[in-house]
Amino acid sequence: MTKKVLITGANGQLGYELPRTVPIGYECILTDVDTLDITDSDAVNAFITVHKPEVIINSAAYTAVDKAEQEPALATAINEIGARNLAQASKNHGIKLIQTSTDFVFNGKGCSPYLVDAITDPEGVYGQTKAAGDQAVIEILGRNAFIIRTAWLYSAHGNNFVKTMLRLMVEREVLGVIADQIGTPTWANSLAKAIWQAIEINATGMHHWTDAGVASWYDFAVAIQEEGIKVGLLDKKILINPLTTADYPTPASRPAYSVLDKSVTWKTLGMQSEHWRDGLRKMLLELRN
Numbered sequence: 001m002t003k004k005v006l007i008t009g010a011n012g013q014l015g016y017e018l019p020r021t022v023p024i025g026y027e028c029i030l031t032d033v034d035t036l037d038i039t040d041s042d043a044v045n046a047f048i049t050v051h052k053p054e055v056i057i058n059s060a061a062y063t064a065v066d067k068a069e070q071e072p073a074l075a076t077a078i079n080e081i082g083a084r085n086l087a088q089a090s091k092n093h094g095i096k097l098i099q100t101s102t103d104f105v106f107n108g109k110g111c112s113p114y115l116v117d118a119i120t121d122p123e124g125v126y127g128q129t130k131a132a133g134d135q136a137v138i139e140i141l142g143r144n145a146f147i148i149r150t151a152w153l154y155s156a157h158g159n160n161f162v163k164t165m166l167r168l169m170v171e172r173e174v175l176g177v178i179a180d181q182i183g184t185p186t187w188a189n190s191l192a193k194a195i196w197q198a199i200e201i202n203a204t205g206m207h208h209w210t211d212a213g214v215a216s217w218y219d220f221a222v223a224i225q226e227e228g229i230k231v232g233l234l235d236k237k238i239l240i241n242p243l244t245t246a247d248y249p250t251p252a253s254r255p256a257y258s259v260l261d262k263s264v265t266w267k268t269l270g271m272q273s274e275h276w277r278d279g280l281r282k283m284l285l286e287l288r289n
Contacts (some may be wrong), residue, residue, distance in 0.1 A: 002027040005199070007039055008086070009060030014100060015239040016157035017192035018057060023200065029053055039081035043048040044089045045094070055199055057098040058086050061130065065104070068125040075129045080256045083133030087140040097141060098195055102185060102213070103151035103210075105131040108255020109270070113283035114259045116149075124252040134206075146198050148191075148207045151258055152220075155188035156286045161217070163287075165224045169238055179218035179242030184210040187279030197269045207268065208260035211276035218242045223277055224284075231284050 003026050009015045010030035019028045029051050037043050038060055048056075062068060062078040104127030105120040122128045136147045140207040153161035162185075168175055173281060186209075194209045215223070221240055226235040245254070266272045 003055065004053040005031055005055045005057060006031065006051065007050070007057045007059060008032070008036060008082075009058070011064075011158075012061070013061055013155040013158045013160065013188040014059040014191055017155055017188040018059065018195065020262065021189060021196060022190040023196050026196075026199075033073075035273045038085055039077040041085040041088065044085045045092065048089050048093050048095065053095060055096045055098065056086055056090055057100070057195060058103060059084060059100050061100070061102075063122065065082055065127065065254070069251045072125045074128070075125050079126075079129035080132040080136060084136035084140070085150070085257065087137040087145065089136070090145075091140055093286045096199070097132060097137065097145050097200065099137045099145055099147045100195075101134050101147055101149040101256060102127065102189075103149060103260055104132050104256035105134065105149065108181075108257050110257050112261040113261035114208070115160055116208055116264050123255075126252065138215055139212040143204050146203050146205065148209050149199070149260060150186055150193065150208075151210050151260060152183050152189050153188050153191065154185065154283065157281055161185075161220065162224055162280065162283065165221050166228055166233060166287075169234055172238060174239045175221070175240045176239065176243045176247070177218045178245060178248055179216045180244050181256055181258075182214060182216050183252050183255070184212070184214055184260065185220050185276040185280060186210040187276075187283050189283070190271065190273060190279050194265070194269060194271070197271055201269065203268050206266040208262050209265050210260050210262065210273065211279045212262070212273040213275045213277065214259055215276065216242075223280060227277070227281050227284050231288050233284060233288055
């Protein structure tokens with residue numbers, strides 16, 4: 001018999017990769033805001049009663065980091081209240097919940113990879129609402145939930161840094177990219193596979209997953225250009241200049257350092273991340289094809 005898995009945020013990058021990587025024995029029930037409003041607890045419970053999933057993967061999120069500063073109520077509704085509703089429904093119906101989270105729950109002032117039990121201290125509305133959603137899940141489900149933080153996500157689907165860089169590298173002769181914010185680019189396909197493995201082994205608790213390695217946004221952009229030329233998505237090399245965060249002010253502050261420690265997750269899942277550049281290469285080949 002197949003196991004039904006309800007996936008929220010199916011129109012997002014992770015929501016796109018989850019059904020593409022689903023193992024044998026699972027049936028995906030794909031929803032987005034037009035089919036399931038997670039901010040409505042009655043709607044969530046009614047949907048679960050009808051469809052009877054055995055697992056929920058919450059990949060729905062308000063992720064517009066800068067816009068969240070002007071729309072805190074909407075960000076709260078999706079990131080905190082939505083997560084709370086799904087957690088309560090999971091408890092009511094005896095369903096496993098996978099909650100996806102972010103590096104933005106940390107303030108970015110550290111200088112070594114953040115451990116899974118590191119103190120959270122988000123600085124902007126986006127990070128604050130995601131941290132509040134995670135806390136709601138923990139309060140309701142305790143360690144029965146599986147919360148997985150990730151960072152710098154991209155895929156062939158939707159809007160993201162990689163696709164923006166590719167477009168700008170075609171349009172411009174010179175490009176400036178932030179060089180003093182450090183993290184790890186993560187192909188959403190990689191995160192999706194980690195989540196399926198977590199479901200397979202019924203993993204619980206707080207976890208981190210990104211691809212392996214470290215980069216600045218500038219490093220990432222340089223790699224996108226080099227790999228983009230190799231696979232034929234770009235036909236010329238342009239000048240990429242490193243910028244400081246002060247050179248490019250934004251409404252919301254970004255963590256200066258947001259590398260996540262994956263050692264606990266690698267051990268728990270019995271699998272390790274591949275280097276971010278390998279993931280980038282595979283995603284670009286997908287775009288080309």
